[in-house]
Amino acid sequence: MSRSTLGIVMNGVTGRMGYRQHLVRSILALREQGGLALPDGTVLWPEPVLVGRNADKLEALAAKHGLSRWTTDLDAALADPANQIYFDAQLTPLREAAVKKAIAAGKHIYVEKPTASSLTGAQELARLADAAGVKHGVVQDKLFLPGLLKLKRLVDGGFFGRILSVRGEFGYWVFEGDWQEAQRPSWNYRAEDGGGIVLDMFPHWQYVLEHIVAPVRSVYAHAATHIPERVDELGKPYQATADDAAYGVFELEGGIVAQINSSWAVRVNREELVEFQVDGTHGSAVAGLRECRFQSRAGTPKPVWNPDIPNTVPFREQWQTVPDNGDFDNGFKIQWELFLKHVALSAPGTPFAHDLWAGAKGVQLAELGLLSAAEGRRVEVPELGRGA
Numbered sequence: 001m002s003r004s005t006l007g008i009v010m011n012g013v014t015g016r017m018g019y020r021q022h023l024v025r026s027i028l029a030l031r032e033q034g035g036l037a038l039p040d041g042t043v044l045w046p047e048p049v050l051v052g053r054n055a056d057k058l059e060a061l062a063a064k065h066g067l068s069r070w071t072t073d074l075d076a077a078l079a080d081p082a083n084q085i086y087f088d089a090q091l092t093p094l095r096e097a098a099v100k101k102a103i104a105a106g107k108h109i110y111v112e113k114p115t116a117s118s119l120t121g122a123q124e125l126a127r128l129a130d131a132a133g134v135k136h137g138v139v140q141d142k143l144f145l146p147g148l149l150k151l152k153r154l155v156d157g158g159f160f161g162r163i164l165s166v167r168g169e170f171g172y173w174v175f176e177g178d179w180q181e182a183q184r185p186s187w188n189y190r191a192e193d194g195g196g197i198v199l200d201m202f203p204h205w206q207y208v209l210e211h212i213v214a215p216v217r218s219v220y221a222h223a224a225t226h227i228p229e230r231v232d233e234l235g236k237p238y239q240a241t242a243d244d245a246a247y248g249v250f251e252l253e254g255g256i257v258a259q260i261n262s263s264w265a266v267r268v269n270r271e272e273l274v275e276f277q278v279d280g281t282h283g284s285a286v287a288g289l290r291e292c293r294f295q296s297r298a299g300t301p302k303p304v305w306n307p308d309i310p311n312t313v314p315f316r317e318q319w320q321t322v323p324d325n326g327d328f329d330n331g332f333k334i335q336w337e338l339f340l341k342h343v344a345l346s347a348p349g350t351p352f353a354h355d356l357w358a359g360a361k362g363v364q365l366a367e368l369g370l371l372s373a374a375e376g377r378r379v380e381v382p383e384l385g386r387g388a
């Protein structure tokens with residue numbers, strides 16, 4: 001068995017996503033399982049170099065996980081030929097410049113979403129990466145959630161008949177930071193730092209809808225800043241200049257209507273932090289992060305409106321659960337495995353299903369969602385070609 005080492009420059013690993021999901025749950029988990037086995041018996045061994053601004057934090061992080069490679073010098077990490085992949089989970093506005101440097105250094109690119117702050121910027125990154133002949137990918141983790149994999153299984157099996165509509169509810173209460181510490185970083189609530197729930201969540205809804213139901217053809221969004229003042233990590237009050245809730249209506253190909261509420265100012269009264277209900281002529285399903293419940297046409301009750309008596313129908317109990325029928329790994333890790341295999345095995349020029357062109361579509365939907373919200377009108381979503 002031969003072992004092939006892949007050096008990965010990981011920028012932004014002190015952050016929530018970079019640390020927990022990408023370093024610990026993906027790259028370190030891959031190392032704990034002995035690397036990633038390829039069909040020919042070779043084992044890919046990911047060798048991260050932790051990059052960031054704060055040497056003390058990086059050193060502590062590396063020591064905690066038995067890693068030796070860390071640096072505050074991104075250029076030096078990119079200049080090292082042992083490093084073949086650049087990964088970016090920095091806060092969004094910093095991504096474009098760093099990715100451009102990495103492309104210029106000939107590295108394969110894997111990045112968090114949104115890939116850039118504007119559609120123009122996102123397309124430029126995809127174009128530059130193609131021109132340099134490097135492979136590229138964007139995180140689209142929600143596709144690999146157990147609940148959404150089960151939902152996709154129902155779609156692929158023809159369960160729904162003709163799909164009519166999708167209703168999504170995402171969100172939870174994010175504390176303001178005064179009497180309880182906020183559980184999200186303060187930049188999320190400042191537009192000038194790349195914050196806002198439209199820019200954060202619409203890229204996710206774009207690929208979830210396109211891959212599982214149908215591509216988005218138009219958007220109407222109402223964005224709001226429900227909590228205008230918050231308190232930051234240092235205990236200092238600041239103005240929330242970005243939207244913290246977005247109420248979106250998306251028209252999908254085939255006339256399907258998707259309506260998705262995203263909010264950091266809502267209290268959870270559902271089974272999971274995100275839930276999508278899909279209604280079709282032959283059945284309906286509600287998918288969350290892990291579970292998916294369904295009700296078929298034959299099992300559909302016939303409720304009668306009568307507020308004069310207490311409800312007699314246990315509606316929630318009339319749904320069945322989609323079985324696991326297998327094991328589910330962490331979604332971020334699954335996608336890392338796909339990308340590493342793409343880097344190791346696919347011929348130059350082979351597109352990756354979740355590449356920077358796909359990432360640009362997410363940025364496009366966020367941009368058009370914000371335009372819709374600003375102008376109070378429905379906006380068409382033009383199809384984006386590769387190389388557009």
Ligand SMILES: NC(=O)c1ccc[n+]([C@@H]2O[C@H](COP(=O)([O-])OP(=O)(O)OC[C@H]3O[C@@H](n4cnc5c(N)ncnc54)[C@H](O)[C@@H]3O)[C@@H](O)[C@H]2O)c1
Nearest residue numbers: 012013014015016017018089090091092112113114139185
């Ligand atoms: N896929 C997902 O579900 C998901 C979820 C949340 C966030 N994200 C994306 O991941 C990226 C990081 O988000 P996060 O929630 O981990 O943020 P975070 O604030 O926890 O981490 C940000 C990282 O960027 C680094 N950084 C570099 N320069 C900085 C600066 N000037 N100010 C602040 N931080 C700086 C920080 O050190 C840290 O490592 C964002 O682009 C975000 O859109 C993706």
